[in-house]
Amino acid sequence: MSGRFFPQHEEQLAKLESRMKVLLSLLALSLSLALCNGACxxxxxxxxxxxxxxxxxxxxxxxxxxxxxxxxxxxxxxxxxxxxxxxxxxxxxxxxxxxx
The missing domain is CATH 2.10.70.10 (Complement Module, domain 1)
Incomplete structure (x- = not known):
């Protein structure tokens, strides 16, 4: 046993994790742009x-x-x-x- 509960879902979890990282990065970029222009x-x-x-x-x-x-x-x-x-x-x- 490899120590993982659902080894058949590892690929799907990796894709989901990758998408979450992209979304988090886009959210951080959006917030920084809003804060920079918010003072105008x-x-x-x-x-x-x-x-x-x-x-x-x-x-x-x-x-x-x-x-x-x-x-x-x-x-x-x-x-x-x-x-x-x-x-x-x-x-x-x-x-x-x-x-x-």
């Missing part, structure tokens, strides 16, 4: 309706100091955030290295 904030831009379609402004206003920025611009704020002017929103995320 988005500030939606107001749109106007023209011909039944939303039209967004061509620029952004910094939500922290009210300065204007062009679409596609990115800038650093005084409170260690990096903001980006996107088509529908301003997104601000913490900078990795920041000196206050």
């Amino acid at each position: 904030s988005t500030h939606p831009k107001e749109s106007e309706m023209k011909n039944g379609k939303p039209v967004f402004p061509k620029g952004c206003v910094d939500p922290y100091n009210e300065k204007n920025h062009k679409l596609g611009d990115s800038w650093n704020t005084m409170n260690c955030l990096k903001c980006e002017c996107k088509r529908k929103e301003v997104e601000c995320c913490p900078r990795r290295k920041c000196k206050n």
Whole structure:
């Protein structure tokens, strides 16, 4: 006797164990991505309706100091955030290295 209760199921158990490891790895990756992006904030831009379609402004206003920025611009704020002017929103995320 080999000391195992169900030797005929060893292959199935090995496959199950392998799948569980993959799922656990994917779960860990998902959680780390969520935590990294969780600190970002988005500030939606107001749109106007023209011909039944939303039209967004061509620029952004910094939500922290009210300065204007062009679409596609990115800038650093005084409170260690990096903001980006996107088509529908301003997104601000913490900078990795920041000196206050």
